[in-house]
Amino acid sequence: MVRMEWLGWFSRGRNLPPLVTTSPAGTSLANAGVIGQDTTILYGADLFRQDPVGGALRNGARITVSKLLGDGQTTITGRFWGVENDNTIFNATTSTGILAIPFHLTAGNINQEAAYNVAFPGISEPGSVRVRTANTLYGADAWGSRSWYSDGASSLDVIAGYQFAKLDDTVQLGTASTVIVPQAPGINTGDVVTTFDSFRTHNTFNGGTLGVLARGYRGPITLEGLFKMGLGNMHEVVTVSGNTAVNGTPLLVPGGIFAQSTNIGTQSHDHFAYVPELNTNLMYNVNQNWRLMVGYTFIYWNNVVLAGNQIDRNLNFITPGGTPPNPVPKFQRTDFWVQGISLGADYRW
Secondary structure (H helix, E strand, C coil): CEEEEEEEEEECCECCCCCEEECCCCCCCCCCCCCCCCCEEEECCECCECCCECCCCEEEEEEEEEEECCCCCEEEEEEEEEEEEEEEEEEEEECCCCEEEEEEEEECCEEEEEEEEEEECCCEEEEEEEEEEEEEEEEEEEEEEEEEEECCCEEEEEEEEEEEEEEEEEEEEEEEEEECCCCCCCCCCCCEEEEEEEEEEEEEEEEEEEEEEEEEEECCEEEEEEEEEEEEEEEEEEEEEEEEEECCEECCCCCCCCCCCCCCEEEEEEEEEEEEEEEEEEEEECCCCEEEEEEEEEEEEEEEECHHHHCCCEECCCCCCCCCCCCCCCCCEEEEEEEEEEEEEEECC
């Protein structure tokens, strides 16, 4: 049997801190873009939107190949699936307004909300911000199944095998400001200061799988349910990088805004993970060879790292690398899921 399916899946929204803000004209430089002041969040999480990216429909495909062995009781199955990359890009530019990157300033006895002003009238203008988020997800599995029960109207097979999944996630933040009034040594009027922050995570699951495959038959209609549990290792990697450049020349000390010398680098860990899956299909037997089908799938991963969760809003710009040494590498874990419908057909011979 060969089965081809179109997937229309939704995934869990991915968390971001508030990344881009603005304030009304006339706001003071000290309060511009600062969370808790008269500030509007343009991009990122707020009080009402905690998982702001990644909730849209993602198209995908799944192919399944099965072969019944000569004993008439054992079937070998292989399957591959993937959904399209979830890419979002946010751009904001102003020549006369306020654009800011909010953060929490922690240095010595200072503990307060603050903001990096990308654009502020009379200080730095024009200014622009670009945020890119991306998510990639695909998987494969293979199993052997053996008939446990069959009475002609229904059947139940037990399955055991191996499964793999790959989940990558990215958040990148870039800013550009034209300086009018220099705010730091070595910066002159007319200079263009750019910053870039990159947070990337990689999750690779390898494990065994156990489950059951149940079917019920009513004339040309077949109802199929696949219930399985994957148990194994999730290899997690977090990579943070960043830089600041003046007129295109990077500074000697690496670091953007949220990516600084204290958290730049790569970390990796291995953790136990479980991956349950529910897959149901309603199939219509067109003839002896062809079946049409509509289905629903839910897959859950209990232990992954996502890029937005690795951003530490606590920054120490007053004594970089000093006390406290913020930002810190977070390596924060969460769960993740996908669910949705499928439409397809299979051919048996």
